[in-house]
Every structure is written in structure tokens, then in C-alpha cells.
Amino acid sequence: MQSRTPASRTGRPRSAAADTAILAATRQALVELGWSKLTLGDVATRAGVAKTTLYRRWAGKPELVCDAVAELFDELELPDLGSLAADIEGVVLQFAAILARPEAKSGLMAVVAESTRDDALRERIRASIVERQMRLVLEGRARAQRRGELPPEPDPQESARTVDLIFDMVAGAVVHRTLVSGKPADEEWVRGFTRVLLLGLASQPAEPGAQGAAPPGTPPRGDDTP
Template sequence: MSSPSKAGRPRSADLDRALLVATQDLLAEVGYDRLSIETVAARCGAGKATVYRRWAGKSELVADAVAQLHGEYPEPDTGTLRGDLLLMSSIWLDPDSRRDAVVAGLLTAMAHDAGLREAVRVAVSEPHQAIFAAIVGRAVARGEVPAGRDLEMIGSVFPAVTFHHLTVLAAPVGKELVERIIDGVLMPALTWHEPTTRG
């Protein structure tokens, strides 16, 4: 998760959480474009200066709100590649229509807001990719995965399919979908071996 500004008066963890929840609620209610720092602050009975002491701007606030909505990615070490991938993906298994509505609305805004894209990349995408790389690194060390896989490309498959499911298909992400992605796409992409040629 990105780090809000530390300037100003001492931080209140309760107020931080309240501001992030208010941001999530407003994203679901009015969307990113109509959300403002003023409306977030007003919903918490605070002034906009209170928000700006914590976040540089709207993009950073929204990115942290989305990161909090997802929760922290687990850092699995089950001893198997499949087990680790399943545990990493477990944050999606609890149905959450509020979360899904926020994520779906955010994707549209990200298409034309470079600042928001960068903030979401730092707060959401980078933590996901870092844990995915650690999972695969351990699998390589165990001999489950050959070295040299394109982790950036393969690691983007799960977010891409889940977001497509949420936005284009307007369907929740459940256990069956997660297992289909892992067993049908990620595991084969990570574990395949080049065929040996015989002279």
C-alpha cells in the first residue's frame, strides 16, 4: 500500500480508516470522476486539509482505498506452487458486491487518468506482482518451475481475467473461476518444459 504524507499533526488510525471507507462508499455511489476530496472529508466530519495531510491527492487516496478494500495479499508458503497460488488468490473467494462495484467503476477511470493508473499500480499491482514473484521463486528452487519464465506476463493473467469477469460479464469471482485460472492457465504456463530434441 502506498504511504500517505506524514506532514502535519499526528495521524489517527481510526480517522485514516474512516476516510478510506468513505472513499470506497463514494466510489461505489458516484464513481471516480464525481468523487472529490471535499465530499470524502465532509462524510467523515473533517475538513479537506485533513485529507491532504494524509494523501497528496485524489488518485493516491483512491488507490489506498482500493488496496484496503482488497485487504493484504497473503504471503503463502505451503510447500507447493498450486497451494501457494490458491492461497494468494483467496482474497477473491468471499463474495463482496461492494468491492466488485468499486473495482469495476475504477477501471473506466483508469483508462483516461494516468495519475490514477500510477497510484493503483503502486498500491495494488506491485504488491501482487512481488508476492507472485516470491511464490514462483520458491517453486523454481524446489524444481517445480523452470527458471526464466516471463513473470510479468504470466502474473498479469489472474488480475486480467478476474477484472474481465467483474466488468464485461458482471459476475462475481468464485472458487471455481479461481481454480480454472490456476489449473488451466497459470500452472501450465509456469511448469511446461521445452521438449527435448533427439539428434
């Protein structure tokens, strides 16, 4: 399939300020107009740039919206809450909050749908969203290994496969919950998801005061104290 990515051009370097204004204007337009009514002309007007400026940077609306949404996910931070379970809960709640924003919701669903018939766009989503956010899994896994909550994995290939699997499980579950099912990824859901992620499907919810039923590294909760 032919790539929609524009060929490189010589000339003046790109303006970081213009890029920032354009991506912010794109998110604003997504909130106010939604995907279907958003146009590059409207974005250019909001950003205070010429429409040709957008076309020099992006091949079309899907690429522009992909980059605008990708910036939202750069806001994600992995908290250090003292345990692997608590860290996962913290970042998943952040992720769900971003997906609840109208610009993320409409933009992400639209570009994913467009990417089903555009290989170059699918690769752009992978590079600008998936690969950029893989850092969270790498950071969290390394921290948990330093704490002794997870065993080391010396084989680089096996380690890379594990990181991919963790990312797919977390991202897939939260996106399906919030954007496909339309249900809240609230604290109760996130706690249950984290328990299943860490202990597997055979795990059972712990009774108050039960020993050995909490995910690895989970700090005792005050309301569970006998």
C-alpha cells in the first residue's frame, strides 16, 4: 500500500512553536467539532498559520490527529507508590482519565479506524503512541525487579516479548473498557484488573485479613486491618 507520509523537503527548519500551536488547535477542534467536522482549514485558522503550513508537515487529517492525540499520552507518568500493584493502579487510572477526554476519545477511535486500510498510518500510530509509551512498562518492570517483586529476565528476546505482552494487556483492557464498552475504569475496576494481571485468572478476591491473597508488593490497606 502506498505510504501517505509526505516526501522530505529542503528549506527552512520546522518551527516548534508552530507545531505546538497546530497540535493544540487540533485537540481543541476535536473537542468542539469532533472528528467528522474537523478540517485542516479550521485547524489552521485556530492555530494562526497558513493551511499550506499544515500540508508541509502532515499528509492529511489522520496523520495530524494521530500526532495531536499522541501528545496527550506523553502526559502519562509512572508513579512510585511503593509496590508494583500500586504503581500499576496509579498509571492505569491516569490512562483511563486521558481516554475519557473527548479529544482523545474521538481522535484515537477515528485514526485507529482509518488505519485499518492505511499501513503507513498504522505504523505512525505504533511509532508515535505505542512505542513512545512502552517506556512506562520498561520503567515499571525494572523498578519491580529492583524491589524483588519480579524475577530478572536475562534473555533479551524473551524480555522484549514480555514487555510487549504487558503493554498489550494493559492498553487493550483499558481501551476496550473505556472506548468500546463505554464503562468507567474506576478505582474498583482498576484494583480488580491489577489483581488479575499480577496473579492470573485463578486468583480469588481476598477476605479481610486473609494472608497471601494480595498481589506482590501490595501494601496492607488500613481498612483490612482486623
